[in-house]
Amino acid sequence: MTLSPSLAANPLISSWLTVRADGTVTLRVGKAELGQGIHTALAQIAVTELGLSPDQLEVAPLSTAASPDEGFTAGSLSTQVSGAAVRAVGAAARRLFIEAAARRAAVPASSLTVADGAIRTPDGEIVGSYGSLAAEVNLDVDAAGAVPASMVPAGTVPLAERPAQSDLTRIDLPDKVFGRPRFIQDLELPGMVHARVIRPPLLRATLADIPEERLAGLPRAAWMVRDGDFLAVLADREEVADAAAARLRGSAKWEPADDLPEESRLASWLRDQRSETLVLAAGEPAAEPGRPTPPGTTASASYSRGLIAHASIATSCALARFDGRLLEVWSHTQGIFPLRNAIADALGLDKSDVVVRHVEGAGCYGHNPADDVAFDAALLACRTGGRPVRVLWDRAAELGSGPLASAMTADVTAVLDPDGSVRNWTYDVWSNGYNGRPGYAGNPGLLANGYRSGGSALPPSVDPPLASGLGSGRNAVPPYTLGSARVATHRLLSMPIRTSAIRSLGAHFNVFAIESFMDELAAVAGVDPLAFRLARLDDERARGVLLAAADAVGWGQPPGAADTGLGLGYARYKNTGAYCAAAAQVEARESVRVRRLVLAVDVGRVVNRDGVRNQVEGGAIQAASWTLKEQVRFGPEGITSLSWETYPVLRFSEIPQVDVIVIDRPGHPSLGAGECTAGPVAGAIANGLFAAIGVRARALPLTDRNVLRAIG
Amino acid sequence: MPVFLINVNGERARVDVEPRTSLLTVLRNDLGLKAAKFGCGQTLCGACTVWVDDRPVYACDVPVEAVGDGQVRTLESLGTESAPHPLQRAIVEGQAGQCGYCLPGVIMRAAAFLRDHPAPSRAEVAEALDPNLCRCGSQQRIVNAVLHAAAEAAR
Numbered sequence: 002m003t004l005s006p007s008l009a010a011n012p013l014i015s016s017w018l019t020v021r022a023d024g025t026v027t028l029r030v031g032k033a034e035l036g037q038g039i040h041t042a043l044a045q046i047a048v049t050e051l052g053l054s055p056d057q058l059e060v061a062p063l064s065t066a067a068s069p070d071e072g073f074t075a076g077s078l079s080t081q082v083s084g085a086a087v088r089a090v091g092a093a094a095r096r097l098f099i100e101a102a103a104r105r106a107a108v109p110a111s112s113l114t115v116a117d118g119a120i121r122t123p124d125g126e127i128v129g130s131y132g133s134l135a136a137e138v139n140l141d142v143d144a145a146g147a148v149p150a151s152m153v154p155a156g157t158v159p160l161a162e163r164p165a166q167s168d169l170t171r172i173d174l175p176d177k178v179f180g181r182p183r184f185i186q187d188l189e190l191p192g193m194v195h196a197r198v199i200r201p202p203l204l205r206a207t208l209a210d211i212p213e214e215r216l217a218g219l220p221r222a223a224w225m226v227r228d229g230d231f232l233a234v235l236a237d238r239e240e241v242a243d244a245a246a247a248r249l250r251g252s253a254k255w256e257p258a259d260d261l262p263e264e265s266r267l268a269s270w271l272r273d274q275r276s277e278t279l280v281l282a283a284g285e286p287a288a289e290p291g292r293p294t295p296p297g298t299t300a301s302a303s304y305s306r307g308l309i310a311h312a313s314i315a316t317s318c319a320l321a322r323f324d325g326r327l328l329e330v331w332s333h334t335q336g337i338f339p340l341r342n343a344i345a346d347a348l349g350l351d352k353s354d355v356v357v358r359h360v361e362g363a364g365c366y367g368h369n370p371a372d373d374v375a376f377d378a379a380l381l382a383c384r385t386g387g388r389p390v391r392v393l394w395d396r397a398a399e400l401g402s403g404p405l406a407s408a409m410t411a412d413v414t415a416v417l418d419p420d421g422s423v424r425n426w427t428y429d430v431w432s433n434g435y436n437g438r439p440g441y442a443g444n445p446g447l448l449a450n451g452y453r454s455g456g457s458a459l460p461p462s463v464d465p466p467l468a469s470g471l472g473s474g475r476n477a478v479p480p481y482t483l484g485s486a487r488v489a490t491h492r493l494l495s496m497p498i499r500t501s502a503i504r505s506l507g508a509h510f511n512v513f514a515i516e517s518f519m520d521e522l523a524a525v526a527g528v529d530p531l532a533f534r535l536a537r538l539d540d541e542r543a544r545g546v547l548l549a550a551a552d553a554v555g556w557g558q559p560p561g562a563a564d565t566g567l568g569l570g571y572a573r574y575k576n577t578g579a580y581c582a583a584a585a586q587v588e589a590r591e592s593v594r595v596r597r598l599v600l601a602v603d604v605g606r607v608v609n610r611d612g613v614r615n616q617v618e619g620g621a622i623q624a625a626s627w628t629l630k631e632q633v634r635f636g637p638e639g640i641t642s643l644s645w646e647t648y649p650v651l652r653f654s655e656i657p658q659v660d661v662i663v664i665d666r667p668g669h670p671s672l673g674a675g676e677c678t679a680g681p682v683a684g685a686i687a688n689g690l691f692a693a694i695g696v697r698a699r700a701l702p703l704t705d706r707n708v709l710r711a712i713g
Numbered sequence: 714m715p716v717f718l719i720n721v722n723g724e725r726a727r728v729d730v731e732p733r734t735s736l737l738t739v740l741r742n743d744l745g746l747k748a749a750k751f752g753c754g755q756t757l758c759g760a761c762t763v764w765v766d767d768r769p770v771y772a773c774d775v776p777v778e779a780v781g782d783g784q785v786r787t788l789e790s791l792g793t794e795s796a797p798h799p800l801q802r803a804i805v806e807g808q809a810g811q812c813g814y815c816l817p818g819v820i821m822r823a824a825a826f827l828r829d830h831p832a833p834s835r836a837e838v839a840e841a842l843d844p845n846l847c848r849c850g851s852q853q854r855i856v857n858a859v860l861h862a863a864a865e866a867a868r
Contacts, residue, residue: 036812036849170808177813178801180748180788184814187747239742240734314752314760314848315814364812364849396753611808615854619811622850645757645846653842656852 004145005085007031011069014097014147015140017090018047024118024132026053029061030087031071032079033335036364037675038171038612039079043087045169045609050091052115053131055169063359065341073336073438075367075502076470077578077673080608084671086144093147094140101138102129168609173361185333185360186318190389193320195239197246198377198392198449199232200402202639204499205258205451205458208232211249218252219245226384229454233381235390246395257639259497264635268305268410268700271431276491279464281474284485286414286427297418300525304413304514306701308633309406310642311503312650315363316399317370321378322389328355328382332375333362336439340372343439344379347450366623367503370394370403372439376447397643402448404462404501405633407433407493409473409510413518415483417525423537424484428477430511431491434462435472437501448499461496465506470575476508476680479515480573481537498635504620505679508574509627512680513687513701516570520688521697530569530688531556540573542603542666546582547571549601549662554584564589565596566692570684574677579604580664583621583681586657587689589696593703595625595657595686600678602661605669614661616674621659624682626651632702719780721746722790732778736770737761739777740787748788748817752846759845762818763787769822788817791824799865800824803858811849819845823859832863 011017011031019027028047034040040060048058061067071083095115102120103110106128113120113128120129176183201208208230219225223236223245234249236242262270320331328350334340334357341357344350362371378392394402411430415423439446442460450456464472471477474490490507523533531551538544551557551569560566566589571582579602586597600617607613630649634642642648683701690708691697698711714729721744728743735754740746740763752760754773761772764786792798800820803809810816819842826833826841833841838859839852847855 036814038811170805171810174805174808174810174813175794177810177816178804178820179792179794179797180746180817182747184747184750186751187741238730240731240738312848314758314812314846315750316752361812363814366848393751396755615808615811615851618853619850622852623848626850644755645753650846650848651852652846653852653856654836654839656839656856659853 005082005089007069007071007082008086008089008144012143012145013141014090014094014144016069017087018094018140020131020135020138020140022132022135024057024130026051026058026131027061028058028087029068030083031063031069031338032083033063033074033337033359034173034361035074035335037616038609039074041169041172042080042609042612043083044172046084046087047091050088051095051131052118054117057118060172063337065337065357068337070338073339075335077574077676080671080673084608090144093144097138097140097147098129098131098134101134105129168611183361184315185331185362186315186393188320188331188360190320190322193389193391194235194237194385195242196233196235196377196381196390196392197242197395199234199246199249199253200398201230201255203257203259203261204497206230206255207258209254209256211252218248225249226381228380229456230452231380231449233377235381235385261497261635261637261639267307267408271408271410271493275494276431277494278489278491279474280489281471282478282486282488284487285425286487297416298525299414299416300522301412301414302518302521302699303410304517304699305410306408306510306513308408308498309503309627309631310400310633310648311366311369311403312400312648313363313365313369316394316396317374317403318362318391318393319375319378320389320391321375321382322387323382324387326354328379330355330357330375330379331360332357333360333365333371334375335365335368335371339438339440340375343372343445343447344376347376347445347447347456348379348383368404368438368501370399372446373403373448376449380449380453400648401640401643404437404499406503407435407473407500409507411511411514413514415518415522417522421526421528422484423522426479426483426486428479428486428488429491430473430477430507431493432473432507433493433496433500434464435500435502435506436465437462437499459499461494462500464490464492470577471507473507475506475511475575476572477511478576480543480571480576481519481534482539483537498640504623505574505676508572508676509624509679509683510701512570512572513628513683516681516684517687517697517699520568520691534569534571542580543571543573545664546580546601546603549664550582550584550599553601553660553662554586554597554599556584562588564693566689568685568688568690568692570681570688572677572680579672579674579677581677581681583678583685585682585685585689587686587693589690589693589708592705593629593690593708594655595629595689597658597660598625598682598685599660600662601664602674602677603664603666604672604674605666606671607663607665608671610663613663613674617661617678618659620675620678621682622651622656624679625657625686628683628686628701629703632704717777717780719777719785720782721785722787728777730777733776735773736763736775736777736780736785737772740772746787746789750814750817759818759822760815762821762845764821764825767825769825788821791820798824799862800827800859803862803865804855807854807858807861809854809858810851815845815847819847819855827859827863827866832867833860835860
């Protein structure tokens with residue numbers, strides 16, 4: 002068992018836990034609650050390891066002033082990395098308290114047990130508790146030193162033997178169901194000012210001078226702040242700020258500093274740009290100039306997908322207060338420490354003079370505008386004489402000014418030998434980078450910093466390295482035994498439309514392309530798609546999820562209705578994370594509808610079974626929405642899909658039935674569940690569409706327009 | 714600024730705002746009732762759904778001057794943790810949420826729907842909730858919770 006990177010960076014137990022004399026325990030973590038339920042899962046690990054009842058533990062809100070630095074909450078790593086740290090810290094603290102109780106009672110520590118915070122002898126006599134020993138146990142010790150990793154309970158009890166009641170229910174849900182303020186949008190600070198920012202319609206543009214007479218129409222109670230091309234209005238009342246922003250938006254003239262590609266030529270535009278090539282698998286390509294074409298049937302196809310928006314249900318919000326020395330920021334960021342560092346860097350402040358506190362926002366699926374709005378608030382708070390500033394983005398900005406998931410296109414070729422083997426798999430994918438988070442590429446990465454005087458423009462986004470699961474190349478290497486494969490990503494070196502991380506990064510598209518092409522090859526070979534995959538999958542866990550999903554969906558049975566078909570998709574997330582197979586029942590009549598999705602997942606040891614199911618279910622529904630409907634629209638003037646009408650997502654009546662099968666692997670480390678479904682769902686839906694009506698749609702989303710184009 | 718007297722959650726509230734100020738802004742900023750949420754300001758997501766005279770409305774689209782004698786109800790008055798509305802109980806029991814930002818609007822619309830349709834089908838529930846968006850993918854659980862609450866009420 003290797004040490005969790007979170008624990009290596011924050012080794013002291015006291016960084017994570019505070020035990021009070023009343024027996025209550027505070028758990029501090031660096032992973033943010035984004036609606037995924039991570040604080041519930043981490044609380045469950047902590048109470049299990051410490052031997053507490055759930056009401057004896059609270060999870061503290063994150064703050065750079067007090068929380069352990071765990072970087073970003075991203076990549077489906079929180080349960081794995083933070084969970085392992087909390088498990089080790091909990092086990093270490095439990096041991097220290099048991100040893101202290103043993104010393105007091107002069108009994109062997111090995112004879113003592115702890116439950117509900119009370120430490121007991123085998124006879125049931127209480128010889129101490131967390132509360133009674135809180136003053137004498139020193140937690141300023143190295144957790145890994147107090148309990149070697151090998152002694153941390155591996156927790157290999159199968160789910161079947163763990164009572165379901167031992168799973169915590171979501172600790173944040175009651176507040177939300179009973180209407181208590183909990184979100185950052187609900188937060189008020191005394192004397193705060195409301196601010197709105199006026200954005201250009203495209204990433205790079207300069208603001209022409211605003212004639213004085215145009216400002217005359219602003220509400221008297223509002224005032225304007227301009228810093229270079231950064232423009233904002235402030236008012237004591239929110240609706241006044243809104244009205245002033247609407248007025249300024251109509252008056253501000255922007256000079257575009259970039260040409261946007263033509264939307265209808267997006268895929269070929271991606272191929273034409275200057276790019277940086279990264280070879281992920283260096284096998285022999287299927288065909289190379291000057292080399293004889295190998296025997297067998299060569300199959301080729303090109304796939305593409307447009308840009309996707311985070312489209313959070315709330316618009317991004319932040320508050321900030323600057324007293325002349327200390328800058329405090331309240332944010333729903335995914336990374337309080339990277340954001341703090343980026344803000345300090347951009348404003349030339351000392352890191353110790355910036356505190357970022359996390360407050361829950363609406364569901365977050367990657368690098369959304371949370372960090373940008375926090376910097377908006379920070380900038381403005383420096384100009385209000387100490388009054389706190391609250392900034393809220395509007396819906397148009399949320400859909401059009403935040404980072405997006407890049408458009409992608411891929412070419413794939415393979416040779417199918419007469420004996421049925423596949424070789425010379427060749428895959429090339431073109432995309433903008435998937436990471437422009439604060440601090441990446443040495444830039445603060447904060448939108449307004451590119452507009453204000455003396456700031457620095459946002460550089461083109463990069464891709465995370467292989468150790469972090471790649472970006473454009475995430476899951477680009479096929480999981481199948483295919484002889485030699487050549488896989489390369491081509492990351493664009495220019496970025497007229499801003500891109501960054503969104504749930505699963507490149508995996509949604511890459512798995513869609515790979516799984517579609519696997520079905521195309523199976524059709525050429527005349528082999529059932531399930532059998533075709535199984536013949537090329539050696540990993541028992543991979544086969545396990547694929548067989549489970551196929552079995553549950555009724556694979557191989559005749560379709561229940563006309564124009565209906567079943568499709569499969571499989572991937573192991575990042576090729577190192579959770580295993581997921583999806584089976585889709587797709588109906589294609591007036592338009593494409595998914596009637597049912599079956600997801601089979603193997604996330605290793607399950608921490609909280611309903612938490613896993615909820616993440617898998619939600620991930621699958623979101624992926625179905627991306628695959629069926631979602632596409633950012635734009636014209637020469639900028640992004641045009643700025644409302645829920647022009648950027649539609651699946652509504653209640655369009656949601657498929659979703660069935661989730663969780664395969665318990667108690668002996669294996671826990672793996673994140675939130676992102677593993679994205680690619681398999683996309684592949685399964687495209688393959689189900691082919692099974693339904695024989696149409697191979699190679700461009701996402703599967704809108705009527707794209708499907709009609711595929712029909713020809 | 715003009716003064717408006719409006720009825721909110723059974724009490725008379727006095728607010729001093731411009732007539733075009735939205736009911737959502739008044740509820741959240743003047744009356745401190747934060748349950749109803751801002752999502753789009755365009756009646757396209759349902760996050761701001763509250764009741765006026767027992768009918769669901771988009772609070773972002775109702776100017777305070779139009780409220781008149783209408784009885785406004787927000788999620789804060791629907792139930793409490795010790796005495797929850799059946800739908801609130803069903804949502805907690807079914808863990809029917811992820812981020813939960815959409816839930817106040819969803820619950821208000823669904824509760825109004827259940828009052829008029831005590832024994833709905835799954836498709837009817839889904840259709841009734843179409844004005845409300847959920848981005849986390851909790852729709853199936855939410856529909857299950859509405860059906861569960863209906864079944865409980867019928868027992």
